Amino acid sequence: MKKYILILVLLAVNTAFCQDTESKEKEQKAKKDFRFEPSGRIKMIYPIQFGHHSLSKAHDANIGFGWSLSFFNYKNFRFSPGFDWIQYKVTDHELVGNFSASVYNSFHGTVSYEIPVTESFSVLPDLGFGYVMVNQKTSNHKFGTQEGNEIRAGFTADYKTNKFLTLFISARFIHTNLNMETDPAYIDFYGKANQIQLALGLKFN
Amino acid sequence: MKKITLLLLLILTYSCGIQYDGEKRLIVEGQITDRDEKPLSGRIVEVIVSDYDETDVISNSYTDANGNVLMIFPAPQNADYFSNTRISIRIAGDEIWQGKYLYNMWESDFTNYKYKLNTTLYKKEDIVQFNVIPNRVSNKDLVDVRIEGIQSNESIDFHPIVNDVLYANIQQEFKVIKNQQLVLHYTILNNDNTAPTSYNETINIGNDPINQYTITY
Numbered sequence: 001m002k003k004y005i006l007i008l009v010l011l012a013v014n015t016a017f018c019q020d021t022e023s024k025e026k027e028q029k030a031k032k033d034f035r036f037e038p039s040g041r042i043k044m045i046y047p048i049q050f051g052h053h054s055l056s057k058a059h060d061a062n063i064g065f066g067w068s069l070s071f072f073n074y075k076n077f078r079f080s081p082g083f084d085w086i087q088y089k090v091t092d093h094e095l096v097g098n099f100s101a102s103v104y105n106s107f108h109g110t111v112s113y114e115i116p117v118t119e120s121f122s123v124l125p126d127l128g129f130g131y132v133m134v135n136q137k138t139s140n141h142k143f144g145t146q147e148g149n150e151i152r153a154g155f156t157a158d159y160k161t162n163k164f165l166t167l168f169i170s171a172r173f174i175h176t177n178l179n180m181e182t183d184p185a186y187i188d189f190y191g192k193a194n195q196i197q198l199a200l201g202l203k204f205n
Numbered sequence: 206m207k208k209i210t211l212l213l214l215l216i217l218t219y220s221c222g223i224q225y226d227g228e229k230r231l232i233v234e235g236q237i238t239d240r241d242e243k244p245l246s247g248r249i250v251e252v253i254v255s256d257y258d259e260t261d262v263i264s265n266s267y268t269d270a271n272g273n274v275l276m277i278f279p280a281p282q283n284a285d286y287f288s289n290t291r292i293s294i295r296i297a298g299d300e301i302w303q304g305k306y307l308y309n310m311w312e313s314d315f316t317n318y319k320y321k322l323n324t325t326l327y328k329k330e331d332i333v334q335f336n337v338i339p340n341r342v343s344n345k346d347l348v349d350v351r352i353e354g355i356q357s358n359e360s361i362d363f364h365p366i367v368n369d370v371l372y373a374n375i376q377q378e379f380k381v382i383k384n385q386q387l388v389l390h391y392t393i394l395n396n397d398n399t400a401p402t403s404y405n406e407t408i409n410i411g412n413d414p415i416n417q418y419t420i421t422y
Contacts, residue, residue: 077350094266096239097278136227142262144227144279182318186277190230 043201057086058095148178166203229280235322244272249297354387
């Protein structure tokens with residue numbers, strides 16, 4: 001009987017040690033997969049509106065600005081909330097009204113995946129969704145706000161200059177749907193927009 | 206003290222301005238022609254939004270070679286019976302052509318967000334005055350005066366205030382086009398509980414700058 005008890009105890013101890021090793025390995029692996037890596041990006045945006053819609057046909061784009069933040073890296077995936085600000089100068093007042101600019105504000109979230117190419121160079125395809133506000137204004141008077149949402153897809157190319165600073169360029173397609181009530185013939189003209197957004201910026205690691 | 210005075214002045218003079226709905230667009234489109242239905246190009250058309258405090262020229266344009274005009278602009282908020290915000294359309298006149306002013310419009314005057322501005326403009330030299338002169342000689346009242354014919358309609362009030370007193374609204378001055386036959390309609394109220402009597406008179410308008418018709422009742 002004692003022999004049996006001794007064997008059972010040994011087995012139990014052995015099993016317990018086995019489980020401990022596995023969980024530690026999993027924990028270490030998880031730690032490698034999920035890392036706290038805060039970073040921030042600032043960028044200059046050059047938007048190219050195209051298609052038959054108000055931002056393309058009745059406005060000229062100025063250089064815009066944007067920023068985004070990211071705190072965690074999970075298996076090279078990152079989630080980055082961010083903000084873009086682009087001012088469009090009105091060129092056709094008969095189509096949009098007598099105000100000087102439409103300001104495109106986008107609050108967006110993007111998921112990107114980092115593909116290292118070399119030690120200092122990597123490419124990050126991304127996909128995102130955003131909430132959009134277009135403010136119509138002159139310097140001292142607002143002419144209403146148009147709200148909507150956008151989907152965005154593109155890629156970023158990162159070039160790491162040192163431990164703290166990375167240069168990047170990005171190209172992105174953005175499709176925007178905006179709320180609009182008007183004659184049905186003009187709903188899409190004022191309610192949709194398509195743009196290619198080129199950007200140049202700095203990433204702080 | 207100066208700073209406080211300045212601040213108070215700024216607060217007192219601060220205005221929120223006319224509010225617009227950025228998610229709604231109104232449309233003014235149409236064709237402007239002369240009396241022979243020939244298109245008039247280069248006519249200035251403005252859309253004006255106003256309330257008690259402010260006025261915005263929210264859109265302006267010129268008619269194209271075919272006399273067509275298209276203006277699309279953000280809708281002002283609450284342009285209706287319950288507020289003071291109003292929409293107007295002004296077609297500028299010049300030394301040859303008359304102008305037109307369509308005013309006191311609400312958003313509901315736009316059908317499916319659109320107002321069709323199909324308008325005829327007349328040369329100023331073709332417009333003459335037609336006056337109705339009431340001549341009251343008895344205890345009767347003139348309660349309705351209107352004309353049937355070509356009028357220049359230089360200003361059109363979309364929602365005139367209707368006065369309860371019948372004879373207070375009698376229009377006595379009309380701008381009409383030369384060389385036409387008008388029909389003048391008017392009604393006399395007898396004030397003795399008998400039915401009112403309506404009259405129709407045909408009037409020839411010639412080249413005279415001022416034409417008159419006296420109604421004796």
